[in-house]
Amino acid sequence: MDLTDLSKLFKTKVQADDFSSSLDQIIRAIYSADFNFEQNLLQHFGQTTSDELLRLYKSQNNAIQNPGLIKQFLEAIKDQISKLPVLNLTLAFPPRENTLKVITSWFMLNLKKQVLLSIKVDPTLIGGAYIDFNGKHFEYSIQNKVSSIIDQTYEQPTN
Amino acid sequence: MENFELAQIISTATDLVLLLFILIYFFHLRSREKRLNQKENQIDTSFHKIVDDALSRERKIIEDTTQEAEQIISGAKYLSNETKQSLDQTLAKMVQVMEQGVTQTSQEFIKYYFDSLNHITGQSLVNFQNTTKQLEENMTIQIKQFQETMMPSIQKELELYKKQKMAEADKVVKVIVQKASREVLNKTINIDDHEKLIVDTLEKAKAEGVFD
Numbered sequence: 044m045d046l047t048d049l050s051k052l053f054k055t056k057v058q059a060d061d062f063s064s065s066l067d068q069i070i071r072a073i074y075s076a077d078f079n080f081e082q083n084l085l086q087h088f089g090q091t092t093s094d095e096l097l098r099l100y101k102s103q104n105n106a107i108q109n110p111g112l113i114k115q116f117l118e119a120i121k122d123q124i125s126k127l128p129v130l131n132l133t134l135a136f137p138p139r140e141n142t143l144k145v146i147t148s149w150f151m152l153n154l155k156k157q158v159l160l161s162i163k164v165d166p167t168l169i170g171g172a173y174i175d176f177n178g179k180h181f182e183y184s185i186q187n188k189v190s191s192i193i194d195q196t197y198e199q200p201t202n
Numbered sequence: 203m204e205n206f207e208l209a210q211i212i213s214t215a216t217d218l219v220l221l222l223f224i225l226i227y228f229f230h231l232r233s234r235e236k237r238l239n240q241k242e243n244q245i246d247t248s249f250h251k252i253v254d255d256a257l258s259r260e261r262k263i264i265e266d267t268t269q270e271a272e273q274i275i276s277g278a279k280y281l282s283n284e285t286k287q288s289l290d291q292t293l294a295k296m297v298q299v300m301e302q303g304v305t306q307t308s309q310e311f312i313k314y315y316f317d318s319l320n321h322i323t324g325q326s327l328v329n330f331q332n333t334t335k336q337l338e339e340n341m342t343i344q345i346k347q348f349q350e351t352m353m354p355s356i357q358k359e360l361e362l363y364k365k366q367k368m369a370e371a372d373k374v375v376k377v378i379v380q381k382a383s384r385e386v387l388n389k390t391i392n393i394d395d396h397e398k399l400i401v402d403t404l405e406k407a408k409a410e411g412v413f414d
Binding site: 134135145149153154167169170174176193 | 372375376380383384387388391393395396397399400401402403404406408410412413
């Protein structure tokens with residue numbers, strides 16, 4: 044089962060871990076007598092995420108009251124979460140929700156895959172970002188530009 | 203009554219005996235005194251005699267001694283005068299000899315001293331010239347060595363020091379400029395610009411193959 048895009052449910056590594064933990068709690072409650080899938084989703088994730096999960100569940104043509112299928116669906120999501128690559132990102136400012144959306148959307152659009160963002164904030168960057176992904180490092184920041192300009196200024200011979 | 207008379211008789215007899223005893227004792231003392239006076243007179247006479255003898259012998263000894271002393275003194279005076287004359291003569295001769303010796307020695311010494319000085323002066327002059335020349339040569343060599351070895355080293359060290367100080371100054375200036383830039387740009391760049399910059403970064407990272 045490939046659910047492909049879970050970015051509407053979580054975007055960061057921390058969010059994904061919390062999400063996975065909540066899924067565990069629901070899975071543990073599946074076989075209880077008074078288990079209600081929709082109520083459990085609503086209780087753990089709120090309306091928007093709950094709706095999105097139900098939409099995904101139904102898109103798999105699963106019966107809403109089948110505990111075995113529910114468990115299979117939730118474990119599939121957990122499995123997919125564990126396989127998502129982590130993008131370590133250093134930014135110059137604390138990102139807002141839209142910033143996270145912009146980044147995850149870019150990945151979905153350009154690389155056709157979801158990544159979990161692990162974000163650090165370093166104001167000395169001024170702007171841009173440092174990227175660490177699968178052991179590769181990339182820097183593009185205003186700080187580097189400023190340093191480069193300053194270095195060039197120093198390297199120029201003075202008359 | 204008879205007893206009373208008897209007692210008077212005995213008392214009288216006793217008094218008489220006592221009186222007699224006293225008289226005898228007195229006579230005995232008197233005769234003893236006379237003997238003692240005689241003995242004293244004898245002793246006094248013999249003492250005077252002994253003293254007179256001693257005085258006369260003393261006078262004789264003094265006279266003999268005085269006479270002998272006068273003889274010795276007169277002999278000594280003669281000897282003293284003779285010795286003094288002889289000593290004076292000897293000293294006069296010695297002075298003469300010494301004067302002659304001193305004069306001669308002085309002349310020799312002056313000559314020797316003069317020659318030595320001349321010699322030393324000449325030698326010193328030559329030595330001085332040699333030393334000066336040697337010193338000049340050494341100085342030239344040292345200056346040349348300094349110019350060849352030390353000077354470049356010092357210049358290099360100075361250059362290094364200068365570079366080090368310039369680098370430190372540059373570092374400080376860079377930090378200041380960066381801080382100033384950060385302060386200005388952080389206020390200038392809004393959140394939309396930041397997001398655009400992040401997307402630019404992702405594009406460049408993709409182009410660099412970071413996500414492959």
